[in-house]
Amino acid sequence: MSRVIVIGGGAAGLMAGITAARQGATVVVLERMQEPGKKMMITGKGRCNITNSCAVKEFIPNLPGNGKFLFSALQQFSNDALLSFFHEQGLETVTERGGRVFPATGKARDVIAALLSALQKAGGRLVNGAQAVGLVMKPGQVTGVRYRNVENDGRKEGQDFRSSTKGRVKLGPEHTLAADAVIVCTGGASYPGTGSDGNFVPVLENLGLAMEPLLPALAPLQPEEGFTEGLEGLALKNIRATVLADGKAVAEEFGELQFIRGGVAGPVCLTVSRKVARLQHFSRAALELELDLKPALAEDKLDARIMRDFQEFSKSRLSEIVRKLVPQPLVEPVLDSAFLDGAKAVSQVSKKERQNLIYALKHFTIPLTGTRPLAEAIVTAGGVALKEIDPKTMAAKRMAGLYFAGEVMDVDGYTGGFNLQAAFSSGYVAGLNAAKQVLSSK
Ligand SMILES: Cc1cc2nc3c(=O)[nH]c(=O)nc-3n(C[C@H](O)[C@H](O)[C@H](O)COP(=O)(O)OP(=O)(O)OC[C@H]3O[C@@H](n4cnc5c(N)ncnc54)[C@H](O)[C@@H]3O)c2cc1C
Incomplete structure (x- = not known):
């Protein structure tokens, strides 16, 4: 089967899905919202500050929340590699004050479109409105994902997704999807109306994974x-x-x-x-x-x-x-x-x-x-404790077949494109290694 399931269709999840699919794995990205990349849509005031043009080593001090952990990921998939990726997709970029890189069109929507097009070209599948609610486990190993269709994402008709999900999210019956590897990219818990609200944290805690408290950063x-x-x-x-x-x-x-x-x-x-x-x-x-x-x-x-x-x-x-x-x-x-x-x-x-x-x-x-409050923060500090994750592969150290990428991990940075690069770099590494794992065990 060689299936990789990615949970979360944000910056990290889409990059993880693209990378794993390009390696030849069967990829399914589960996104709980009716569209992927809702948080990316509001980044950089709707212009999406994709990354920063500074030297790779400068990313570490600009990621005060455990930037060193990303040293290997940033080497494997640097800002230059990210920009080459987008340029190959036909997305031109401009560099502004402080090395901030934006799409030349000034529209976050175009960044998401480039990611979705790359995912599709690589053969990856995106399922919107599917909320992962649990992981299927064998002792010490993840073998699938339990998910439920989102029948109502908690917003009233026409309500702006930026406002927090005050209404109840209504979910349909539970389904199970088998997987050889699962990459958790569920993001942080700020701006919950974008879909990233920490809903998957209890699942990870129940697995016995060490978690750092979710706290506001850039608030x-x-x-x-x-x-x-x-x-x-x-x-x-x-x-x-x-x-x-x-x-x-x-x-x-x-x-x-x-x-x-x-x-x-x-x-x-x-x-x-x-x-x-x-x-x-x-x-x-x-x-x-x-x-x-x-x-x-x-x-x-x-x-x-x-x-x-x-x-x-x-x-x-x-x-x-x-x-x-x-x-x-x-x-x-x-x-x-x-x-x-x-x-x-x-x-x-x-x-x-x-x-x-x-x-x-x-x-x-x-x-x-x-x-x-955390809901108003640009970034969430805390999340999966880094002692649980191998920084070279983004694989969980104590559970086979489980990977992490993006803001769900205890990594956070300053403004300037550092957070999205962190998500893209870790997403790339997780996708690459999850695919290698599933393809080698075929
Ligand atoms: C207002 C604002 C402006 C920002 N501007 C910038 C900027 O210009 N540059 C920059 O570098 N960073 C910026 N950031 C930070 C950046 O957006 C995040 O760090 C980045 O999006 C993290 O990517 P991620 O993929 O880890 O998480 P997210 O982008 O949050 O994606 C997580 C996805 O997982 C989905 N999900 C959650 N739970 C489940 C589940 N159980 N099942 C299925 N799907 C699930 C969510 O719906 C979401 O789509 C900004 C943030 C905010 C709030």
Whole structure:
């Protein structure tokens, strides 16, 4: 039979299916949604940042969640190999700022179409609306997949798939499909409306596989209630953000952030969020986000600048001087955190009060409860523990015929195309080795 079943038709699953089918294995990809690649559709704001053009060794530091584990997979199927694959499918690409590679058409849909066309050409079969619900086992070996047809994916008619699946997913009767190898590519648990919601995790846990807790990575941060009220919509550029745990700096980033409803988003927050989520989950530390709103000015320079303003605008109120230093929505919060009255004439402001203002500008602190929920994260940290997986083949170490690829594993990266490359590289390696296994035992 030489059948490889791939569970999940996302980036990793489609690449695994293509690779195994190209080797000559009989491939069936089971996808629970009515279409594959729903998450890929929303990547890169619908443009799909496929990979990054940096040197392969640069991928490791950009995958802070166990990037080293992917060293072999990235060597076996690099960003260049991925781009050659897409170019062969007729998908042109463009490289933008920071080495981010996109399809030249700017449409994620075209990336998915290229993958589906390659799967079809290789003879692989895709079954949509089929949710794997279990694995068929012999002692120490996987011999098939139990699946059920999805009669209703939990969304109301016409509901956007980006919203989370609040309704109940309705499944039909159970079927069994025999397999010589199974590749689990069920993704993480963020943006559950795309189909990746962690539904297969209990199946893997029941097999006795070690799992790391699923936590948000690349997620907005969540301030304590009321602390960022009135700041929604404000974007700050060129600020230094430091995460404090019990007052101790544990992460620092420089760049942009945006205040959103109930959260703080933007590149600097996404980058530090992995650390914040882990502290929130594993520690009881009090968490804070400290913003240096004037990182280009050391305290003495900032003091000199404020003194100059005080002299030049000696008839002004303090709030008018602060407005020259920060955007309007931050004037009150900065004055409040310095315990200052904005209505005070600058001529009346004491040296101590000026020092308090400088401190508030350099250490504007937002208490955090942690990150926004996993459903809002771009990537899921945690998943199948890597000690269970051979990094050279993506095979389960303790169960014959079982492979993993993509975000279902405890690997996660920064924005910039690193997560999709991780999915494609591990998918390629899993597909290759699953096919080798099933074809050699024929
Ligand atoms: C908003 C957003 C933007 C992003 N932008 C980028 C970007 O531009 N570049 C980048 O590199 N990364 C980006 N990412 C991350 C990237 O999308 C993921 O890391 C990547 O899709 C993981 O691929 P995967 O195949 O492992 O999982 P997924 O793409 O999530 O695919 C898993 C598939 O498995 C299916 N499935 C789940 N359970 C079952 C089951 N029991 N039976 C059958 N099928 C099942 C799901 O329906 C899904 O289709 C973004 C993520 C988000 C949320």
